[in-house]
Amino acid sequence: MAENPIRFGIVGCAEIARKVARAINSAPNSTVSAVASRSLDKALNFAAVNGLPENVKVYGGYGQILDDPCVDAVYMPLPTSLHQRWAILAAEKKKHILLEKPTALDVAELDKILDACELNGVQFMDGSMWLHHPRTAKMKEVISDTKLFGHVNYIHSTSTTSGTKQFLEENIRVKPDLDALGALGDLAWYCIGALLWAKDYKLPTQVHALPDVTKNSAGVILSCTASLQWGKTSNETSATIHCSFLSHTSMDIAISGACGSLNVYDFIIPYQETSASFEFTSGAKFAELHIGWNTRPEEIEVVNELPQEALMVAEFARLVGAIKTTGSRPDSKWPQISRKTQLVMDAVKKSIDNDCKPVYL
Template identity: 90%
Template sequence: MSKAIYRCIELLRLLTNLQLPQANRMVRERTMYLLQWARPERIMATSNFPIKELRSTGPASRRRIWNLAAPHFGLILQEMFGHIQTLMKWMSLDQLCLHNKNPCTKFSQRCNPSISSHLSQLISHRREPQMAENLIRFGIVGCAEIARKVARAINSAPNSAVSAIASRSLDKALNFAAVNGLPETVKVYGSYHQILDDPCVDAVYMPLPTSLHRRWAILAAEKKKHILLEKPTALDVEELDQILDACESNGVQFMDGSMWLHHPRTAKVKEIISDPKLFGHVNYIHSTSTTSGTKQFLEENIRVKSDLDALGALGDLAWYCIGALLWAKDYELPIQVRALPDVTKNKAGVILSCTATLHWGKSSNETSATIHCSFLSHTSMDITISGTHGSVNVYDFIIPYQETSASFDITSGAKFAELHIGWNTKPEEIEVVNELPQEALMIAEFSRLVQAIRTRGSCPDSKWPQISRKTQVVMDAVKKSIDTDCRPVYL
């Protein structure tokens, strides 16, 4: 079985050396990701084998551990075949064989019969027509930089594909498609109206400036397009309510683009902080989201323009911090929100940096929290959650340090050693491996919900619009406190 996995890896390496047409550059990128995914350490992690021992031993010991993992390889092999199928979905296989004269012939001859047969089917037949019926077809409305990341995610998720791209400038849309290696089958529009009128678009991703969200999201809902809306969702909760009302009345799914919520690490942290014996009651949370903007950014970026993204750092960065605090508190709204007087604004009145405190409950069930967001500080995206029995620290909760895994530190039952010369324990690092990047997991979940609506008549999942609305409510409260000389706002 281990040989079969090596054969799969060999196929992936072969694909990286193919002479691919320009439109299929994403294939090479995806293949390189799969090769990284297929490291022995990754396979051992899936097989629940000791990673530290694997990393600290020599080649002979590695081979021994590898052989011990053989009973688990069946599942791993299935996963790799799934990844290869996803890769093939991206490819114009007719062009592949034309450019390379069926390069997998030699490889197939060296595989055992079952593997050779399976891979031969993948290579010899175009799967796109058969798979198209089950894919959610996305239209991307706007060519912002973040759209590049999400376009990649749409095409790497197993149940979605980019169907169309639109910009107010046709040249900009064409350039986006070319730079990101989108297939020639992707439609390119020079108008947002055109993409919303396209009957072949099931859902839209909107990375537009916040000031444009209300207009275009409502129009999209009226056209029966399911909506993945970039954060912040609106300039205030009144605007967001209009969007959500349009989605509800037209039976379409709504979700905002908070990718970190879909990472498996998030669920693991939640499991720990919800354990009353291990962690206790959550009584303090602190979160930061900061980045050091260049002079050009601070002068020209849409996030500092009052007519485009008037919320500035509050909308762009504090959205994550507020969302994380609410997530840690099971989306219970705080009773009080108050901005601190360290607010920095530009000449147009757009917030560049701010800090706020939030407070929940009374007496033994109370929780306090602080957030800090800034375009003027070194990059950070931390959350610290303290409980009565333990604490958790995540240093990269918004964007993990790497795509294929993420970690966090937990400390439980910590006390000072005698004479207070040390601690009785050290933080434990917990690593969580993920098959796909968090943005692709977000797309997969959104597409699953859309598919259920489309094929089974399911109702849109109300969980996601409720999360967005509560985040918007708290963000509005911080803004109101800032606008009223940092007076407390009660919810």
């Protein structure tokens, strides 16, 4: 561990916080310093179940952890409806913020959070772990090779999971007062992020939800599909996304270029912690008489020393450490990525709310 690790406070004891607590203590430059929940009993139970050291402070209120001078940064896995209030308070207390996705209910809320972060000189990052896996950098290297891959013509991404009866009735992701965006916020955030990543974060010109939207009785989205278009000609890029709480687990990206194609089936959570792979094909043609292909996809494997969530924490802690020790400004890359993802997610929601009419960005 680094001599002066970044001290994290965990604000909220959601299930995902267990994974990130492990990641914070696994990263070489960070440590869990405090945990807070709405009740002291819940925070104490979280600390015990996750084997946190006795010197980790435990609070029965979110405000207490923000007042702790020994906390440098906070990880917030709160319901989306609480993000604006608590993230702004954290920024005002000069706490750097690692915020779970979706970052806000809409871009107006997110802008208030980002403005508070900028005003107070704190680093912001959302919890999109897959962006920090070395496989992601390798995939970008492949699709950026114009000779080998060519111009990106089409992208498709899915993020689905088959929710149990209990999940569909009781989980916060289907409650309009907690996570009103439902599957759009929880799952499509990844799909939209993957599309923007593949397009170097160039925003699409048009977003169009398809009329296969499923909602629960409270009006929360359980399943939806959308198409996206960059530019106005056939030479530009088109894409589709599908997210659902009603389908078998999937987390795919398929990217087609003029000369090659790339497929990955576990981009959000790799099949295993220590390595991840993707398939790449270039120059594929049908064999004579169309009885086969002239080539098979190449599987490219990328080994990683730390799980992707620990790599995310390590990068966030590195940025925080630089701000603390050298007085550097927060890196604007990560809030910009979050804001563009939120903008496109808002456009899908607007299209759904307007009888699936196209939305232009």
